[in-house]
Amino acid sequence: MVRNPKLIAVLHNPIAIAESIQQRKRWEQFFILLGWFSLLVALLTLVVLVADLLIRGWPLLNLKFLLSPPSSDPEEAGILTAWVGSLLVILVTIVVAVPLGIGAGIYLEEYAPKNWLLDFIEINITNLAGVPSIIYGLLALGFFVYILKWGESILTAGCTLALLILPVVIVTTRESLRAIPVGIREGAYSVGASRWQTIFDHVLPYSMGGILTGIIVGISRAIGETAPLITIGALTFITFLPEAPIKGEFPYISFNWLWSPFTVLPIQMFNWVSRPQEAFQINSAAAGVVLLVLTLLVNSTAIYLRYRFRKSIKF
Amino acid sequence: MVKPTEEAVVTQQEPLRKLAEVRDLNFYYGRTQALKNINMPIYEKKVTALIGPSGCGKTTLLRCFNRMHDLYPGNRYEGQILLGVDQPRNLLEMDPIEVRMQIGMVFQKPNPFPKSIYENIAYGLRVRGIKDRALLDEVVERSLRNAALWDEVKDRLKEPGTSLSGGQQQRLCIARALATDPEIILFDEPTSALDPIATVSIENLIVELKEQVTILIVTHNLQQAIRVSQFTAFMYLGELVEYNDTMSIFTKPVEQKTADYVSGRFG
Numbered sequence: 383m384v385r386n387p388k389l390i391a392v393l394h395n396p397i398a399i400a401e402s403i404q405q406r407k408r409w410e411q412f413f414i415l416l417g418w419f420s421l422l423v424a425l426l427t428l429v430v431l432v433a434d435l436l437i438r439g440w441p442l443l444n445l446k447f448l449l450s451p452p453s454s455d456p457e458e459a460g461i462l463t464a465w466v467g468s469l470l471v472i473l474v475t476i477v478v479a480v481p482l483g484i485g486a487g488i489y490l491e492e493y494a495p496k497n498w499l500l501d502f503i504e505i506n507i508t509n510l511a512g513v514p515s516i517i518y519g520l521l522a523l524g525f526f527v528y529i530l531k532w533g534e535s536i537l538t539a540g541c542t543l544a545l546l547i548l549p550v551v552i553v554t555t556r557e558s559l560r561a562i563p564v565g566i567r568e569g570a571y572s573v574g575a576s577r578w579q580t581i582f583d584h585v586l587p588y589s590m591g592g593i594l595t596g597i598i599v600g601i602s603r604a605i606g607e608t609a610p611l612i613t614i615g616a617l618t619f620i621t622f623l624p625e626a627p628i629k630g631e632f633p634y635i636s637f638n639w640l641w642s643p644f645t646v647l648p649i650q651m652f653n654w655v656s657r658p659q660e661a662f663q664i665n666s667a668a669a670g671v672v673l674l675v676l677t678l679l680v681n682s683t684a685i686y687l688r689y690r691f692r693k694s695i696k697f
Numbered sequence: 698m699v700k701p702t703e704e705a706v707v708t709q710q711e712p713l714r715k716l717a718e719v720r721d722l723n724f725y726y727g728r729t730q731a732l733k734n735i736n737m738p739i740y741e742k743k744v745t746a747l748i749g750p751s752g753c754g755k756t757t758l759l760r761c762f763n764r765m766h767d768l769y770p771g772n773r774y775e776g777q778i779l780l781g782v783d784q785p786r787n788l789l790e791m792d793p794i795e796v797r798m799q800i801g802m803v804f805q806k807p808n809p810f811p812k813s814i815y816e817n818i819a820y821g822l823r824v825r826g827i828k829d830r831a832l833l834d835e836v837v838e839r840s841l842r843n844a845a846l847w848d849e850v851k852d853r854l855k856e857p858g859t860s861l862s863g864g865q866q867q868r869l870c871i872a873r874a875l876a877t878d879p880e881i882i883l884f885d886e887p888t889s890a891l892d893p894i895a896t897v898s899i900e901n902l903i904v905e906l907k908e909q910v911t912i913l914i915v916t917h918n919l920q921q922a923i924r925v926s927q928f929t930a931f932m933y934l935g936e937l938v939e940y941n942d943t944m945s946i947f948t949k950p951v952e953q954k955t956a957d958y959v960s961g962r963f964g
Contacts, residue, residue: 392822
């Protein structure tokens with residue numbers, strides 16, 4: 383029982399209680415306003431950026447722009463080779479980075495013996511995520527282009543970007559695996575599952591939502607990368623498409639496109655912006671809109687997938 | 698601990714006073730109705746136990762008392778829970794913060810903050826803007842003494858609350874609830890995560906605490922209800938089947954469902 387009158391005054395005096403609540407509510411209101419303001423700054427920046435691109439690029443945003451190769455005449459120039467290049471490079475990036483990243487993440491989290499070496503590797507993977515992308519470009523130039531002699535190809539570019547996003551995929555894979563409650567693992571082991579079965583049947587599927595988030599972040603970064611691709615020698619002016627992957631005659635499928643020279647959207651934009659003619663600025667803005675839409679499409683697919691995974695799994 | 702004989706005398710001498718009363722309470726999780734037309738009194742400085750099989754709504758009812766359901770979207774109350782002896786107010790229409798300043802809660806799993814033992818207890822006062830060190834010291838000591846934890850932790854108040862054993866953590870949570878001198882403390886299966894020895898100490902504590910505070914406890918353990926409570930409410934499928942003093946519920950229940958449950962025939 384409280385007897386101290388000072389305490390009774392603050393704990394049980396209705397006026398003090400009402401005042402205390404009111405004061406705290408005011409703070410809450412203040413922070414809600416502050417939150418709104420922060421959100422507004424972030425959103426407004428985005429809206430202004432997109433609106434600016436849209437307004438300037440509007441006259442060019444049509445099918446012809448999408449389906450024409452670049453040209454020295456700004457009216458005729460399009461982004462066909464650029465967006466096809468972007469898509470193909472990202473495709474290679476995904477195919478390379480996702481299995482490697484998830485595999486490495488699973489090994490490090492579930493199988494690797496917990497010792498100083500693991501700590502050392504862990505620290506370095508985290509550091510790798512922060513290495514500037516141009517460094518990866520230099521590595522790729524030395525390794526893929528000069529040693530493996532893959533040339534300035536889509537394969538080289540895809541692998542370079544894969545290296546770039548690999549650390550992000552590995553780190554988020556590990557974090558998602560770690561977030562699965564111990565009870566789930568123990569439940570699986572308790573009915574006689576092996577470690578691999580526990581991981582493959584339970585831990586991995588349940589953590590897919592988190593892993594996909596890592597992949598989204600990685601891909602969004604890769605899609606806009608320019609520096610490492612310029613380093614490995616991406617072309618800035620290319621008028622022909624890579625060879626189609628599907629053919630009319632046997633064996634119907636071809637991987638020759640992997641060896642094609644290429645350009646990507648950000649490089650195409652960069653090329654146009656740096657030209658003296660005013661007209662190319664419009665092309666650049668329009669290409670910017672397309673790049674944004676492309677990023678958005680990739681992201682929303684991934685977000686949808688993540689939503690599906692999250693919805694079906696609840697602990 | 699109060700001896701049973703003394704307790705019986707006290708019960709006879711002091712008239713029962715209603716501190717709270719549930720009136721026609723319905724509760725909905727979205728479209729699912731979890732509580733159906735609940736009516737029951739809560740007597741001052743008594744322990745009221747809520748029993749019933751899993752999913753019967755006893756925890757849902759308990760959490761109505763300190764408006765925990767307000768934290769999640771889609772929950773809806775209908776009806777009244779009146780709080781106060783002289784001028785009862787419907788706590789479902791009060792500010793949730795004000796409600797929680799008067800009704801504390803102890804959860805199923807001990808949930809101390811990852812802060813020092815001292816700060817765990819002082820926090821309830823700090824959120825009200827109390828900074829006076831002497832006052833905080835006094836409250837921390839009183840609460841820990843009331844929670845029968847003082848002797849065990851008085852030399853290590855600066856250590857993290859999470860470093861205590863499970864039973865000690867739960868007593869720390871009880872001390873945290875006591876610190877603000879609430880009218881009612883809600884216990885949601887407070888011993889289901891504890892070993893038998895820690896359980897005994899928490900049960901003893903509850904019996905002692907009812908001298909100063911009204912207690913509402915959800916329990917799966919029927920023996921525990923008998924040991925600690927004076928009144929018992931038996932719930933089934935969201936309805937209050939039977940409410941009476943604990944002895945009557947367990948020895949001469951009126952409803953067949955209650956008889957089946959307390960004799961272990963189902964649930």
